[in-house]
Amino acid sequence: MKIRKRETNSGATILELEGMxxxxxxxxxxxxxxxxxxxxxxxxxxxDLAKVSYVDSSGVGILVGSLGHCKRGGxxxxxxxxxxxxxxxxxxxxxxxxxxxxxxxxxAEKKLGGA
Numbered sequence: 001m002k003i004r005k006r007e008t009n010s011g012a013t014i015l016e017l018e019g020m021x022x023x024x025x026x027x028x029x030x031x032x033x034x035x036x037x038x039x040x041x042x043x044x045x046x047x048d049l050a051k052v053s054y055v056d057s058s059g060v061g062i063l064v065g066s067l068g069h070c071k072r073g074g075x076x077x078x079x080x081x082x083x084x085x086x087x088x089x090x091x092x093x094x095x096x097x098x099x100x101x102x103x104x105x106x107x108a109e110k111k112l113g114g115a
Contacts, residue, residue, distance in 0.1 A: 001017060001018070001020065001024075001027045001029065001030065002016075003015060003016070003017060003018075003029055003030060005033065008105075008109060010109050010112070011042070011044060012042075012044035012046055012108075012112055013037050013042045013044065013045050013046070014045075014046045014048055015030070015033060015037075015045065015046070015047050015048065016048040016050075016051065017030065017048065017049055017051065017052050018051035018052065019051070019052065019053065020052070020054040020055075020056075021049075021052050021054070021055045021056070021062060022055070022056045022058055023056060023057075023059075027058065027059060028062070030062050030063075030066060031065045031066050031069065034047075034066040034069050034070065034077070035066075035069040038069050038070055038072075038075050039073065042075070043070075043073065043074060043075035043076065044075060044112045044113075045066075045070055045075060045076070045077040045078075046077070046078050046079070046080055046108045046109065046112070047063065047066070047077065047078070047079045047080070048079075048080050048081050049080070049081055049082045049083070049086060050080070050081030050082075050083070052082075052086060053083075054086075055086050055089050055090075057093075060089065060090070060093050060095055063079070063099060064095060064098070064099070067098065076112055077099060078099065078102055078108040078111060079099055079100070079101045079108075080101070080102045080103070080104055080107065081103075081104065081105065082101050
């Protein structure tokens with residue numbers, strides 16, 4: 001799992017994930033990165049899943065755990081660029097009901113009030 005972090009002009013932090021979001025040490029870095037972002041004072045987090053090829057139940061748990069870090073820190077989290085087969089997993093598990101899913105990063109930024 002590759003994790004790239006970048007800031008937008010609107011103040012949101014985008015985490016671009018690439019690979020498989022599954023059980024294992026590599027994917028655990030996602031939640032730790034979100035926790036660090038929030039502790040640094042960044043309250044708007046967008047998880048870009050456009051390059052994520054697969055998500056298992058542990059990956060779903062990582063996303064929910066990341067949301068928990070955001071909420072506890074007074075922030076918000078959204079997901080963007082979700083491929084159809086991964087969106088279906090998020091819908092089946094109802095994660096899409098607790099973590100909003102947007103079609104693009106730009107759309108997520110607007111809904112976070114930053115663009």
